[in-house]
Every structure is written in structure tokens, then in C-alpha cells.
Amino acid sequence: MGKYLRFGLLICIILVAFLNGNQNSTAFAATTDVQAIKNGGVVYYKNVFSLLYDELNEGVTLTKKVQDYSTKKWVALDSVTIVKTNASKYIYFSEEADADKYIKAYKTKNNVTLKKVDLNTIKTSALEKYNKEAPSIVLNASTTNQTNTDVTVNVDVTDNKKVTLKKWLIGTKPANKFSIAGTGKTLTDNSFTVSENGTYTVYALDNDGNKRTKSIIITNIDRTAPAITLSIPESDVTAVSKKIQVSTTDDTGIHDQKWAYGNKEVEYFVDKGSRIAPLQNANQKDKIIALKNGVYTVYAEDKFGNKAVKTITIDGISEFTEVTQTGVHCEVCRMDLYNTDPNKVYSAKAIDQEGTTHYFCRIGCMYHQEHANGIAFTNKYVRDYSAAAPRLNNWIAVENAVTVKFKNGETAKGIMGWNLFHFADLSSTASYLGVSKENVVAEKLENIAEYTKTNNKGMNYQYEVDKVAQ
Template identity: 90%
Template sequence: MRKYLRFGLLVCVILVAFLSGNQNSTVFAATTNVQAIKNGEVVYYKNVFSLLYDELNEGVTLTKKVQDYSTKKWVALDSVTIVKTNTSKNIYFSKEADADQYINAYKTKKNVTLKKVELNTIKTSAQEKYDKEAPSIVLNVSTTKPTNTNVTVNVDVTDNKEVTLIKWAIGTKPANKFSNAGTILKDNSFTVSKNGTYTVYALDNDGNKRTKSITVSNIDKTAPVITLSIPESESDVTAVSKKIQVSTTDDTGVQDQKWAYGNKGVEYFVDKGSRIAPLQNANQKDKIIALKNGVYTVYAEDKLGNKAVKTITIDGISEFTEVTQTGVQCEVCRMDLYNTDPNKVYSAKAIDQEGITHYFCRIGCMYHQEDANRIAFTNKYVRDYSATAPRLNNWIAVENAVTVKFKNGETAKGIMGWNLFHFPDLPSAANYLGVSKENVVSEKLENIIEYTKTNNKGMNYQYEVDKVAQ
């Protein structure tokens, strides 16, 4: 009686092992000729199909072995000839000649011709079953356009069975890693803050698993890189001004650059600061004209809204005096300016919101600088042409000046400002023109401003001069 009980128990154990798909017990090992190394251990399968399906389900590649029918030794699955003996059983041969001999002997004995089976055929069958039974995962992102904000990955999982678990993780991960890793998905989406590959895992109530990865590469939260320098030619300790060369780089492109006097943060430049003009020549470098010693801040913003600031300290600029100073250049056309030569005296100046004074050879250059470079001038002045040398403090606010065209035969330049002279009142202008004040025809300021927006001769001249200097 005990003999039959032991035999019945063995049959039950073997049956359970086969129904479970794979088993690493020694009892199951005695009944199968298929094994794999899984997580460092030998695992036995009821057939090659189950092994290949398990590989797909776990998302891993296992070391696969089968038992040679002739020698009973374990050999690599990829190296054998597979012979199908019935609908559910295969046998394996290390040598194809042994397989052919077995097939011939079987036909002689039972008058049945056995067939060889290609491993790829079994792999295809396993893949088809996996595609049909494992959960389907579709991933897409909230935007594929470049952005400096987080990106949402939307997840859609469907299955012919009930999906019991969905997780996500950073990186490319196989299904077997999600047993103790990953974050449980909520609301069918997750948010990522940086570029990289992300994997989603789904499990149904039959134990079928699937992973799907997506790569996010459109997040750019890196601010522009600003480099500031002073050219060696500007190292003169007695200089009246210095150029600050600005070089800004960014992967998505720079859309705005400003500067200000003093140590400023990015918040300052929301509605303040002087804009640095875009380059008009590929060989040029952006530049700022420093007219006094101290700290200067440069601000840059890229096309995605990432912002950065960089400071540089300037020293060695001598104090400017209107009477004796020479060597000043117009900020726009770079014409040399003086105070005593009526043919080269600067005829316009402006003060920006930082209190810095900018000098120009003429009113046209001043307004062109304000418009083209978006410099925030708070006060603008023109020189009183009726004043005599040394022309100290003879400035007129532009809105109060009477501006007329030059007199025939006039040889002065620089102070003319696109052929225009400026006076504090009508009598002064009339006296210069030699007419009554009723006959003075003055130029409207709004017409002068409008002209500077469309005429950039001064600016072009500046860049040509700088190009030669380089």
C-alpha cells in the first residue's frame, strides 16, 4: 500500500511541476531536458517554447541549454538540431548526423517520419503568443518641441486580461527588475524634469508582463554661457572708455542680451537694462562701451526662456571732463570727438537709467543707438550751436531744442548731425540763419526720430571700422 502511495505522490508532484510552466526542483529536473540560468540559478522548463516565452515575459536573455539525446549532456540550445517527436515534445542532438540516424531508425521501427524543427520557428511562435497575451503599452509625451519646463509622459495600457500593476522607472529596464524597483503609476501619466530614457512596466493577472521605453530629449533648462573680456588694445590705463567684448553661446540660440552698470541679478532685467544690438557682421563680437570704472552686468536669455547674468569689473578709465577731454568716439559711427574743434565736437549726449552718459557726434547717431540697441535713455541732449568755445555745459534737452538745416556753404561737420543744427530758441536760430524768427523752418523731432529708424549709415560705418581694426 505504501508503495502505491509513494508512486501517486510522485505523479502529483510531476503534474504540478508541468502545469506551473517551469520548476527548479530536482524532481522536475528528472522529467525535462530544457534548462536556463536565471538570476544565477538553474531553472528547468517543460519545453523550449516555455523557456523562450519566459525570456520575452521577463525582458531578459537567458543562458539556454538542452540535453543531448545521445550523450545526455547539457549543451547550448543554439547549437543543436531539434527533432519533434509529438505535438508537445522535442528531443535534441548536438550532431545533426545523430538526429538523421534517429529519424531513420524511428521510421523503420514505426513507419513514421519525424520532422526537424527550426529554433527560429519556435521563437516566432513564442513571440506571437507573447504579443497576443502580454499587455500592450503606448507612450507619448506632452510635447516634442524644445522646452525649459517638465515634460509629461502619457501612458495607455490595454490587455485582454485585467492589468493588475503599472510602474515606471528611470532608464532602460527589463521586466524582471520591476519586482523591487520602479514607481507605481498614478493617473496614467508621470512627469520628468530632465532628458533621458524612461521605462513603463505592466503586469496582468495571468502573470504576463511587458515593458516599453521612451526617450525624452527636448528638455533644455541650461542657461546661456556668457563670456566677458577686455581686448588687449583696451589695456591703456589712461583710456577714456573701454570695450567690453561679449560672447554668448547656447544650444537653442540667444534671443535677448542686455547690460547694466552695477552688480545686477536676472530679475533686474525684466523691465530694465540696455539691450545689446544683434550682430550685423559674422566677424564681429558683441560689445559694450564702458565709460566709467566699476562693475558691469551682462544678461542673456535663450529662446526657451533660460536666463543668465555675468559681471565684469572695469578700471583704468580716466575721468571725463568736457573742456579738455580728447579721444572720445561717437558710440555709433566711432568718429573722433573733441570739445574745442568745432568741426569734430560731439553734438549729442544721452544719460541712461544707470546714470551713464553716452556721447554721439550727432542727434541721428543718438536716436539710432537708442532704437537699434534698445538702450534705455532717460534724458537726451543736443549741443547749442550758437554757443562759443569752449562750449561748456551748453546742452539743450532735445524736446526744447529748435533744430534747423545747415546754412549754405557751411563746412562744419560732426556738430551738424545729419545736416542739422540745434538752438535753444527761435531768436537764436533766426540770428544764425539771418532771417526773422517768423521765417525759421524747424525740423520736427518726431521726423528726425523716424528717419534714424530706417537709416543706419552710422551703424554700418561702425562695423566696418571695427572690422578693419580686428
């Protein structure tokens, strides 16, 4: 009686193993000729189809072996000839000649011709079954445009059965990785948010145990701030000013550049700072003229709002005097203002919101700095042309000045104003022009300011004048 009970128990174990598809038991091992190395151990399968389906379902590639029908030795699946004996049964031969011999003998004995089956045919069938039964996953990013904000990955999972679990992980991961307890982040909604570029994998499991993973690559998050390099040319030894060379790089392109005197944080430049104008040619390397010692801060912002600041400390500049120092430049056009002619001095100056004074060779450069380069001035002045040379401290607020074009024959270039001269009153203006006060034709300040916003004519020379200093 005990003998029959033991036999019946063995039959039950074998039946359960076959219904489950594979079984790592000694009893089941005795009934199958298909095995694989899985998670470091030997796992047995009822047939090759089940093994190949398990590979797909777990998202892994296993070391697969089958038992040679002739020698009973375990050999690599990819090296054998497969013979199909019935709807779900296969036998395997290391040598194709042995397979042919078996098919011939079987034909003689049973009058049935068995067929050899290509492994790829079985793989295709397993894939078709897997695609039909495993969950379907579609992933879409909330945006594919470059951004410096988080990106939402929208997840759409469908299945012919009930989906019981959805997870996601960073990286390209097979389905079996998600089976480890505590691995992966559970998807409660149909989306998740990422803050860095990379590959992200989503996993879905249905109530039949079918699994699928799908990966998406995010490449459009840019949180890298521009790189700023500041330097002073070795050749720049002037004691009255120094050139700060600025090099700003970013993978996506620079949107804005500013500078300010003092050690400033990024937040300062939201509504303050002097905008750095683009270079006009390859030889124009110096972007900021430092007129006093101290810390200077340069700010850069790329096209996606990433911001950075860099500071540089300037020393060695002597106290500034307007006329008597050699090598002084207009802040915008860089025109040299030498002391060999006392008339070759600044004709315009302005004070910015930090209290720093900026000097210019003419009113056009001053307005150009304000409008084209984004600097904010609180007060603007021009020099009184009727004052006696060297005209050191004879400044007039622009709104009070009388501005006229120079007379025919006047040598205006390099003196004061570039086509425009400024006077404190109508009397001195009329005296200069040689006309009565009633016949003075003054330029309107608003027209001058508007002209410099859109027209740089007459200033093109500026980038060729100071080549020696480059």
C-alpha cells in the same frame, strides 16, 4: 503502501511543475531537458517554447541549454538540431547526423516521419503568443517641441486580461527589474512627469502574469542657460573708456542680450537694462563701451527662456572730460572724437534709468540707441550749436531745441549733428540760417525719432571708421 504514496506525491509535484511552465526543483529537473541560468540559478522548463516565452515576458536574454538526446550532456540551445516528436515535445542533438539517424530509426519502427524544427520557427511562435497575450503599451510625450518646462508622458495600456500593475523607471529597463520589491514608481494615473532628458521605461503586468515594457526617449527639455564670456582686449589701453567684448553661446540660440552698470541679478533684466545690439560685421567685436570704473553685468536669454548673467570689473578709466581727451568714441557708431578740433565733440547725450550719462556724436545715434538697442532714457539733450567753442556745457533738452538742417556748404560731417544742428531759440536759429524767424523751417522731433527706428541710413559708415581700434 508508503511506496505508492511517495510515487503519487512525485507525480503531483511533476504535474504542478508542468502546469506552472517551469520549476527549479530536483524532482522537476529529472523530468525535463531544458534549462536556463536565471537570476544566478538554474531554472528548468517543460520545453523550449516555454523558455523562449519566459525570455520575452521578463525582457531578458538567458543562457539557454538543452540535454543532448544521445549523450545526455547539457549543451547550448543555439548549437543543436531540434527534432519534434509530438505537438509539444522536442528532442535535441549536438550532431545533426545523430538526429538523422534517430529520424530514420523512428520511421522504421513506427512508420512515422519526424521533422527537424528550426529554432527561429519556435522563437516566432513564442513571439506571436507573447504579442497576443502580453499588455500593449503606447507612450506619447505632451510636447516634442523644445521647452524649458517639464514634459508629461501619457501612458495608454490595453490587454485582453485585467492589468493589475503599472510602473515606470528612469532608463531602459527589462520587465524583470520591476519584479524587485520597491523598484519603480507606481502609475496611479495614465501619465507621469519628467524634468530631464533621458530614456524612461513603463511596465505593465496582467493577472495571468504576462508582462511588457516600453521605453520613450525625451530629448526636448532645455534648461541650460547661455554661456557668457566677457573680456577686455589687451590692446585697449585708453584711459577714458574701455571696450567690453561679449561672447554669448547657446545650443538653441540667443533671444536677448542686455547689460547694466553694477552687479545685477537675472530678475533685474525683466524690465530694465540696456539691450546689446547685434554685431554689424565680423570685425566689430567690442559690444559695450565702459565709460566709468566699476562692475558691469551682462545678461543673456535663449529662445526657451533660460537666463544667465555674468559680471566683469573695469578699472583704470580716468575721470571723464568731454572734449580734451583723445580716443573718445560715440557710444553707438564709435566715431572717433579727437581734441585736435574743439568742434569734434559730442552733440547729444542722454541719462538712463540708472542715472548713467551716455554720450553720442549726434541725435540720430542717441535715438538709435534708445529705439533699436532697447536702452531706456529718462532725459535727452542736444548741444547748442550757437554757443562758443568748445561747447562744453551748453546742453538743451531735446523738446526745447530748434533743430534744422545744415546750410549748403557747411562741413557737417564729424562736427555736430550729421545733417542736423540744434539751437536754443528761434533767434539764434534764424541768425545761423540767414533768414527771418518766420522763415525758419525746423525739423519735428517726432519725425527724427521715428526715422531712427526704421532707417539707419547715414550711419552705415560707423562700422568702418574705427578699424584701427578693432
